[in-house]
Amino acid sequence: MVSAVPPEIADWFSGRGWRVRRHQAEMLAASDAGKHAMLVADTGAGKTLAGFLPTLAAFTPSRIADGARPEGLHTLYISPLKALAHDVQRNLVTPVEEMGLDIRVETRSGDTSSDKKRRQRSKPPNVLLTTPESLSLLLSYPESFDLFAGLKRVVVDEVHAFATQKRGDMLALSLSRLQAIAPSMQRAALSATVADPEAFQGWVAPWGDIDQVELVIGEEGAEPQVEILLPDEERVPWGGHAATWSIPQLYGRIRKNRTTLVFTNTRFLAEYIFQHLWDANHDNLPIGIHHGSLSKEARRKVEAAMAAGELRALVCTASLDLGVDWGDIDLVVQMGAPKGSSRLLQRIGRANHRLDSPSRALLVPGNRFEFLEATAARDAVKEGMRDGEDFRPGGLDVLAQHVMACACAAPFDEAALLREIRSCLPYAGVDESVWGRVLEFVATGGYALRAYDKFKRITKDGDGLWRLSHPEHAHRHRMNAGIILDAEMLEVRFRNGRSLGKVEERFAASLRPGDTFQFSGVNVEVEQLKDMELIVRASAKSAMIPSYGGLRLPLTTHLADRVRTMLTDRAGWARFPDDVREWLEVQDWRSHLPGPDNLLVESFPHAKRHYTVYYTFVGWNANQSLGMLITKRMDEMGLMPGGFVANDYSLAVWGLKPVTDPAPLLSPDILTEEFIDWVQDSHLLRRAFREVAVIGGLVERQHPGKRKTGRQVTFSTDLIYDVLRKYEPDHVLIEAAWADARARMTDIGRLGDLLDTAAEKLDFVELDRVSPLAVPVMVMIGRESVPQGAQDDELLLEAESLAGAAMRVDGVPEESDRSN
Structure with a gap:
């Protein structure tokens, strides 16, 4: 499939010494053929330009000829990050100006002023760069029908970043609404890291129309160069996550490169690593920091400095790991474990953002398990293997928010809106019963709350249409709508x-x-x-670093399986550092090794307690859930549990009595009644309900001139939760909360797979002392409430003490006594 590239565009490419790549031409051809498109191409392959090529072509004089120039809003660009939208604006304006095209490009996000937002609704640009949340709000205005009536194209960038999550649910619903307003609108989605492109084709397509989505695979780029940093003379640490041991070496790399981008997995670690780098910055190099909690002005200042090449290093979080095009970055550093090959590949791509130049990356493990994880991720990137989340049914809280947005725009017919909603993948399976319950919730709050006027937001008139019960509800909705619910x-x-x-x-x-x-x-x-x-x-006083809540980045199943395979590949240990290889060899000697198809459980005494360590590799969330369930069952069996601690790889549980047979603690029936009882009695379901209540519009955070505190929101949602638990346990938001608790907070799917493995192949080993593999999780005991990185030095000292016992084997010297 080929399509003629307008001469204005072809000349611009050739003037820069470039060529129009095959996948870019195919994206233009798909648009010319009236098709939607899904582009999967390596970072630096010109994906964003490929997505915009049909838009640029539509405004070229050669295509307009004697016709009229497109007027009004022509193209919507949807970005998962505000920073990416602003970066794309910078990079899109250049070709538009150099080609001499008459195109007005603007951004719209939470950072945009209210005056500019108002003007954009009445006099929109030709290209609007925005986020899923801002698009949903735009669709809640009556003028949205006129605004989007002439829309020709929607470009969804970095689609893998949100399509499988609630933000993807919101965007899918918004796309269905846009398609209803502008039936000829074309959709295009872009990504470098999707593992299953065909599945994403189904998400991009209006439901049942997948044949109309052209799958475009990009030209291959240069293979990334990925290095794992190791201590110069010391050993790879036993525990810790901040990898502060690497600061002198890391600073040396920063000095040798033009610009280095240093990624961390949390905002706390960003501040922590930034401070350590600044303390080592004897040359006063310009080093910056970027994360989502900084002010808009601070973020924009740093982004502008990076774009101008004024920084030597920038420490950041996921706030910058998607698509930002700073071509002068020549090294990307990942502090700590990457948690997934796709995430790592995405971050690596920020360096040498060009298809023909290899990206350079440095992985800095905080401990020995993280070294194995970094090695597994590097191997996966080299083999071109990707990972990602599976699609799941859309959230009912998101659906309720969308219904309210539609009501704010205009009265609606419930049958027509249901057809529209079913046209997107996440909600294709919504049946009449569920739809009726969602409508009832938006209209009255549900059976148990219908007596309260404050929950009556929409009403059905005699003409059969649903409309707002009071115009004030539109303002309240727009103040509170959204999916991203950080802590207050x-x-x-x-x-x-x-x-x-x-x-x-x-x-x-x-x-x-x-x-x-x-x-x-x-x-x-x-x-x-x-x-x-x-x-x-x-202040000049010494200071602590703010801690932040939120869920941890999950270790992907794909990467976990790779690590477990490495553990049993004894021949492959030869490529590991001596101390890591000896760690595994002594573990193999003294105990067993966990493999890809078994569950290793060790039991041993330590410090007058009895410990059981489960090597699960299912991630922190699932391990936390398992720890709660196991201690609950231990208590019922009279084993007197004392507590547990978990990381991504293992779970350590202790008590006053030894576990002599872990099988009864791991039987699959633990996920039936005990799981339900535990979740209902714990904070998890309340926390999940708090989030879905805010998303669904039941509880409002914002009021005119005032914002509720987190404590007030918690109080309000807890009261409603107790009422619904007692009088309407099948309420649509209780169902939504359960879905979140199972999938996101407890990772019940991976936990169920683990218990199936335990039932089939449980490897139980009783030891007389702590094993080498148990040391990383054992040193975490008593430190779970301390932010990761804050106590690394003390943790490492404790690890060395434990390691002395763990690495002793009769007749074999301790690791610290071995010569290299």
Whole structure:
């Protein structure tokens, strides 16, 4: 399939010494043929330009000829990140200006001023770059029908980043609404890292129309160069996650390169690593920091400095790992474990953002398991293997929010809206019963809440159409709509009004006047907490680093399987550092090794307690759930459990009595009644309900001129939760909360697979002391409440003490006594 590239575009490519790549031409051809498209191409392959090529072509004089120039909103570009939308604007304006095309390009996000948003609704640009949340809000306005009536194209960038999550549910519903408003609208999705392109074709397509989605596979790029950093003379650490041992070496790499991008997995670690780098920065190199809690002004300043090549290094989180095109980055560093090959590949692609130049990456493991994980991820990248989440049914809380958005725009017919909703993959299976329950919830709050007028948001008139029960509900919806629910945040400001960013309310509540903390690379002292703002001043005192809540990045199943395969590949150990190889050899000698198709469980005494360690490799969430269930069952069996601690790879449980047979603790029936009882009695279901209640619009965070505190939201949702549990346990939001608790908070799917493995092949070993493989999880005991990285030095000292016992084998010297 070929399509003529307009001469204006062809000349621009050739003027830069480039050529139009095959996949770029195929994306243009798909559009010319009236098809939707799904493009999978390596980072640096010009994916974004490929997505916009049909738009640029539509505005070229050679294609317009004697016709009229396209007017109004022509193309929507959907980005998972605000930073990416602003970056794309910078990079799109250049070809538009150099080709002399009459195209107006603007961005719209939570950072956009209200005046500009209002103007965009009445006088839209030709190309609007936005996010799923902002698009959903646009669709809630009556003028959305006129605004989108002439829409020709939607480009969804980095589609893998949200399609399988609730943001993807929201976007899928919005695309269905756009398709209803503009039936000839074409969809295009772009990604470098999807593992199953055909599945994403189904998400891109209007349901049942997958044949109309052209799958375009990009030209292959240069193979990335991935290196794992190891200590110069010391051993790979036993425990810890911050990898602060690497700071001197890392700083040396920064000095040797033009620009280095340093990725961390959490905001805490970003601040922590930034401070350690700054302490080592004897040359006063310009080093910056970027994460989602910093102020808009701070983020924009750093992004502009990177684009201008003014920074030597930037420490960041996932806030910058998608698609941002800074061509002068010549090294990407991943601090700690990457948690997935696709995520790693995405981050690697920020370096040498060109298809023909290899990206260079440095992986810095914090401990020995992370070394194995880094090795597995590097191998996966080399083999071109990707990982990712599976699609699942769309969230009912998201559906309720969408129904309310539609009602804010105009009265709707329920049968027509249901057909529209069923046209997207996440909601294709919504039946009449579920639809009726969702409508009833939006209309009255549900059976148990229908007596309260505040929950009556829509009503059905005599003409059979649903409409708002009061116009005020539209304003309230727009103030509270959204999917991303971070912990409640407080603004951090100097007394002169300058904002530094936000910290979590939970952290701020622990502070008193005179306390100091470090934020955005600045030490500040608390002056007062006033009206949801933390007033601070600069300080020279030593300071702590804010901690942040939120779910941890999950270890993907694909990467976990690779690590377990490596553990049993004894011939492959030869490529490991001596200390890592000896660690595995002594483990093999003293105990067993966990493999890809078995569950290893070890039992041993230590410090007057009896410990059982389960080598699960199912991720932290599933291990936390398993720990709760096992201790509950141990208590019922009289084994007197004391507690547990978990990481991504293993779970350690201790008690006053030994576990002599773990099989009864791991029987699959633990996921039936005991799981249900535990979730209902724990904070998990309440927390899940709190989130779905906010997303579904049952509880509002924002009121005109005022925002509820996190404590107020919790109080409100807990009261409603108790009412519904008692009087309407099948309420649509209770169902939505259960879905979240199973899938996201407890990772019940992986837990079920683990228990099936245990039933088929359980490998139980009783030992007289701690094993080498148990040391990394054992040193975490008593430190779960401490932010990762904050106590690394103490943790490593404790690890060395445990390791002395773990590495002793009769007749074999300790690792520390071996000569290299």
